[in-house]
Amino acid sequence: MKNLNKKQVPMQEQSAKERKNNFNEVPLGYSKKEALLESSRCLQCPTHPCIEGCPVHINIPNFIKAIKEDNVQLAIDIIHESDSLPAVTGRVCPQEDQCQAVCIMGKAGDPIAIGRLERYAADWDLQNRKEGKIKLPAKGKLNNKNVAIVGSGPSGLACAGDLVKKGYNVTVFEGFHKTGGVLIYGIPEFRLPKSIVQEEINMLNKLGIKITTDVLIGRTMTIPSLLKDGFSAVFIGAGAGLPSFMHIPGENLAGVYSANEFLTRVNLMKAYKFPQYDTPIKIAKRVAVIGGGNVAMDSARTALRLGAEHVSLIYRRSRKEMPARNEEILHAEEEGIDFRLLTNPIRYIGNEKGFVKSVECIKMQLGEKDKSGRRRPVPIDDSKFTLDMDQIIVAIGTTPNPIIPRTTAGLKTGRHGVIWADEDGATNIKGIFAGGDIVTGAATVITAMGAGRLAAASINKYLKGNI
Amino acid sequence: MFKILKHQKLGPKMQLMKLDAPFVAKKAEAGQFVIIRVYEKGERIPLTIADFNREKGTITIVFQEIGKSTHFLATKQAGGYISDVLGPLGNPTDIEYFGNVICIGGGIGVAPVYPLSRKLKQKGNKVTSIIGYRSKNYVFWEDEMKNASNKVLLATNDGTYGEKGFVTDILKKLMDEEKQIDRIFAIGPAIMMKAVANMTKERGIKTIISLNSIMVCGMGMCGACRVTVEGKTKFTCADGPDFDAHLVDFDILMKRLNTYKDEEKISFEKWKAEVDYYEES
Ligand SMILES: Cc1cc2nc3c(=O)[nH]c(=O)nc-3n(C[C@H](O)[C@H](O)[C@H](O)COP(=O)(O)OP(=O)(O)OC[C@H]3O[C@@H](n4cnc5c(N)ncnc54)[C@H](O)[C@@H]3O)c2cc1C
Ligand SMILES: Cc1cc2nc3c(=O)[nH]c(=O)nc-3n(C[C@H](O)[C@H](O)[C@H](O)COP(=O)(O)OP(=O)(O)OC[C@H]3O[C@@H](n4cnc5c(N)ncnc54)[C@H](O)[C@@H]3O)c2cc1C
Ligand code: FES
Numbered sequence: 004m005k006n007l008n009k010k011q012v013p014m015q016e017q018s019a020k021e022r023k024n025n026f027n028e029v030p031l032g033y034s035k036k037e038a039l040l041e042s043s044r045c046l047q048c049p050t051h052p053c054i055e056g057c058p059v060h061i062n063i064p065n066f067i068k069a070i071k072e073d074n075v076q077l078a079i080d081i082i083h084e085s086d087s088l089p090a091v092t093g094r095v096c097p098q099e100d101q102c103q104a105v106c107i108m109g110k111a112g113d114p115i116a117i118g119r120l121e122r123y124a125a126d127w128d129l130q131n132r133k134e135g136k137i138k139l140p141a142k143g144k145l146n147n148k149n150v151a152i153v154g155s156g157p158s159g160l161a162c163a164g165d166l167v168k169k170g171y172n173v174t175v176f177e178g179f180h181k182t183g184g185v186l187i188y189g190i191p192e193f194r195l196p197k198s199i200v201q202e203e204i205n206m207l208n209k210l211g212i213k214i215t216t217d218v219l220i221g222r223t224m225t226i227p228s229l230l231k232d233g234f235s236a237v238f239i240g241a242g243a244g245l246p247s248f249m250h251i252p253g254e255n256l257a258g259v260y261s262a263n264e265f266l267t268r269v270n271l272m273k274a275y276k277f278p279q280y281d282t283p284i285k286i287a288k289r290v291a292v293i294g295g296g297n298v299a300m301d302s303a304r305t306a307l308r309l310g311a312e313h314v315s316l317i318y319r320r321s322r323k324e325m326p327a328r329n330e331e332i333l334h335a336e337e338e339g340i341d342f343r344l345l346t347n348p349i350r351y352i353g354n355e356k357g358f359v360k361s362v363e364c365i366k367m368q369l370g371e372k373d374k375s376g377r378r379r380p381v382p383i384d385d386s387k388f389t390l391d392m393d394q395i396i397v398a399i400g401t402t403p404n405p406i407i408p409r410t411t412a413g414l415k416t417g418r419h420g421v422i423w424a425d426e427d428g429a430t431n432i433k434g435i436f437a438g439g440d441i442v443t444g445a446a447t448v449i450t451a452m453g454a455g456r457l458a459a460a461s462i463n464k465y466l467k468g469n470i
Numbered sequence: 471m472f473k474i475l476k477h478q479k480l481g482p483k484m485q486l487m488k489l490d491a492p493f494v495a496k497k498a499e500a501g502q503f504v505i506i507r508v509y510e511k512g513e514r515i516p517l518t519i520a521d522f523n524r525e526k527g528t529i530t531i532v533f534q535e536i537g538k539s540t541h542f543l544a545t546k547q548a549g550g551y552i553s554d555v556l557g558p559l560g561n562p563t564d565i566e567y568f569g570n571v572i573c574i575g576g577g578i579g580v581a582p583v584y585p586l587s588r589k590l591k592q593k594g595n596k597v598t599s600i601i602g603y604r605s606k607n608y609v610f611w612e613d614e615m616k617n618a619s620n621k622v623l624l625a626t627n628d629g630t631y632g633e634k635g636f637v638t639d640i641l642k643k644l645m646d647e648e649k650q651i652d653r654i655f656a657i658g659p660a661i662m663m664k665a666v667a668n669m670t671k672e673r674g675i676k677t678i679i680s681l682n683s684i685m686v687c688g689m690g691m692c693g694a695c696r697v698t699v700e701g702k703t704k705f706t707c708a709d710g711p712d713f714d715a716h717l718v719d720f721d722i723l724m725k726r727l728n729t730y731k732d733e734e735k736i737s738f739e740k741w742k743a744e745v746d747y748y749e750e751s
Contacts, residue, residue: 178556178687178689178691179687180507180553180554180556216554217554217555217556218493218556219556219557219559219689222497222557222558222559222689223493223494223497223556223557223558224493224497244690244691244692245690245691246691246692246693248693248703250702250703254696254703255696255697255698255703255719255722255726256722256725256726257725257726257728257729258729260693260694261692261693261694263691263692263693264686264692264693264694267686267687267691267692268686272513272514272686273511277733277736277737278733278736278737278740279511280511281511281512281513281538281539281737282513282514282686283730283733283734283736283737284733285729285730285733353725356725356728357721357722357724357725357726357728358725358729404689404690404691404708405690405708406689406690406708
């Protein structure tokens with residue numbers, strides 16, 4: 004290993020000072036030179052633990068080899084075999100906990116920057132598509148069978164993509180007026196430019212998928228009615244969008260948002276361009292974000308970009324236990340987010356007009372390990388204190404929306420209202436499949452996508468009579 | 471895109487539109503609403519389904535011009551299109567045979583009360599409707615309400631038509647006269663619904679109201695529409711919009727409704743400056 008560079012080739016990014024004032028993407032991607040350099044660090048080891056580390060088992064050594072040989076077309080073809088949204092996953096996957104965590108190079112130095120290389124290949128592909136050099140994937144023989152997909156997030160899109168390639172008539176039903184799920188309404192522009200998601204969706208359109216927006220399954224139509232109306236199978240990829248709250252006093256004061264509302268206003272409704280766009284958002288001076296996951300980081304950094312003077316992140320455990328991606332935590336720190344660790348809110352206090360004006364908190368310490376294997380936060384007696392805040396964003400998690408289980412008689416559900424599905428993505432009702440966050444609870448883009456693809460394979464088997 | 475089939479002015483700043491929305495019409499029930507978006511940059515606006523025709527695939531909305539979005543919607547003509555209509559949203563009102571029922575509609579709230587009283591009457595209830603308006607020129611759907619109810623009592627605040635006063639004045643009289651009132655429905659401004667709730671609570675008459683909290687998604691995914699009911703947080707769009715009036719915390723509701731006052735003013739002023747045809751009325 005002596006000739007190998009132990010350090011990852013860094014990726015250029017906007018400086019913290021600059022990016023605090025705009026919604027443009029933060030990391031800028033590798034140049035060809037940088038990609039060649041980074042890919043040449045890969046040992047092409049025979050055990051390739053990275054493949055096992057990837058939830059959808061991308062053939063990582065092979066695509067890196069292709070990049071090294073400057074055959075980016077081959078690289079993207081290899082990635083596409085397992086991952087239908089690489090420009091997205093290359094940006095938002097928690098690689099440091101997955102493929103990169105087990106990379107042999109990581110033992111003596113930095114692991115290979117697999118995510119950055121994936122992004123490099125995917126961006127090359129997108130650029131080609133923009134320039135009209137499109138290579139549409141091969142399509143199977145049309146078979147006149149209709150499949151309905153509920154939800155247009157990564158699970159639904161991945162499922163739709165695979166089925167249309169196999170020759171099915173696919174219709175995606177989306178409640179919102181825009182396609183893309185959390186990729187559009189949740190993850191902010193500075194982390195995932197919406198044009199990238201749009202480009203992926205354009206591709207699906209070209210393949211012949213029908214997308215119908217403004218249809219909420221469970222209200223506008225129901226799953227049983229879809230099955231009655233000529234759909235032979237249904238895939239439910241409705242995500243886990245129902246925001247959780249802590250049920251503490253003052254939670255419904257004006258100025259207290261769920262992260263979902265805050266991010267939806269900003270990302271989907273473009274409130275950051277208010278009043279050019281009609282949907283408003285409150286621009287607060289002092290903002291507290293409650294939580295420590297990706298959603299909390301995104302909310303804090305969004306609030307900062309909207310013009311907040313001071314953003315605090317209140318998290319009840321220590322930095323080590325934060326579920327957010329390390330890169331996002333670092334970015335948030337660099338941008339000046341004030342981390343209030345081992346702290347928990349217990350009450351929101353409002354002014355005479357009903358707007359939140361402060362939050363009362365209590366200090367925490369770490370106790371015994373809980374079921375998640377993390378040490379449980381325990382309140383410290385007599386440690387209450389108050390912070391002045393004019394906006395609160397609650398980002399403590401989401402659960403599946405109950406509307407589909409409530410309107411689909413007999414559909415089996417599990418803890419926190421998730422839809423039950425077996426290892427093939429089949430629910431307990433014949434012809435109904437499910438996957439993504441609605442089955443697992445809030446998880447990741449790549450697992451949702453993997454679940455969508457798995458269900459597509461099962462639907463294909465089912466419709467061919469093999470189940 | 472959804473086509474506007476009819477546009478009718480009902481009174482000052484009160485508009486009716488019939489929209490081509492077959493999926494919505496097919497499943498709509500009294501008590502449900504739609505979320506519409508007028509154009510690409512528009513807000514998501516919740517509006518009650520005031521009427522629907524399943525065969526023709528149409529729904530009717532009745533709305534008041536308040537800020538930018540509803541004023542802009544009012545400039546759209548029959549034959550034109552709006553970007554989005556999502557629905558039917560919310561739970562249908564729980565309607566069965568109750569007996570002696572009073573339906574109260576305040577101002578624009580008369581529109582959603584109409585399909586409600588119609589269905590209540592169909593179910594055999596004796597429906598007395600109390601409808602109230604600011605002034606005579608604001609009165610709309612009097613005949614519709616007469617058809618949908620056994621008896622209609624009408625009030626205007628300034629006394630220019632019907633009885634002088636508020637719907638609550640009439641309700642008070644009715645409560646004194648009628649021996650037995652089995653259920654009350656009230657839809658209108660939050661302040662009116664609160665006043666009704668306070669009156670009926672003393673008498674222990676079950677009262678159902680339809681909440682108009684601020685919404686974004688309308689599908690239970692954003693939490694913008696939270697209200698406190700019986701001390702618990704509920705989502706108006708997913709758990710409501712109907713709630714037991716005696717359990718709702720109206721003060722929090724009304725304060726939350728003011729969240730975007732400043733921003734709405736900015737938006738409206740900007741729009742007024744842009745359009746030359748805006749006229750005060
Ligand atoms: C702010 C934020 C940041 C995140 N950051 C990351 C990250 O960095 N990395 C990562 O891997 N993951 C991240 N995630 C998680 C990731 O986005 C999700 O795990 C993933 O999007 C789940 O995909 P899905 O297809 O299951 O559902 P979703 O993306 O939630 O899509 C579901 C879609 O279904 C629609 N829908 C719901 N119900 C109905 C219905 N009844 N009828 C019709 N349509 C319906 C919804 O409108 C939505 O469009 C983040 C999530 C959030 C909220
Ligand atoms: C379930 C439901 C049904 C409704 N039905 C009707 C109806 O049938 N007819 C009708 O005239 N109005 C109805 N409303 C109210 C209507 O949505 C608002 O009047 C409209 O959104 C105002 O928009 P604007 O931009 O013109 O005014 P703005 O200046 O933006 O708002 C004026 C006031 O309207 C309220 N409001 C603003 N945005 C929203 C929003 N997204 N959701 C709810 N309230 C908001 C606020 O109290 C605000 O202060 C309903 C509201 C709900 C929640
Ligand atoms: S409006 Fe989004 S949850 Fe009700």
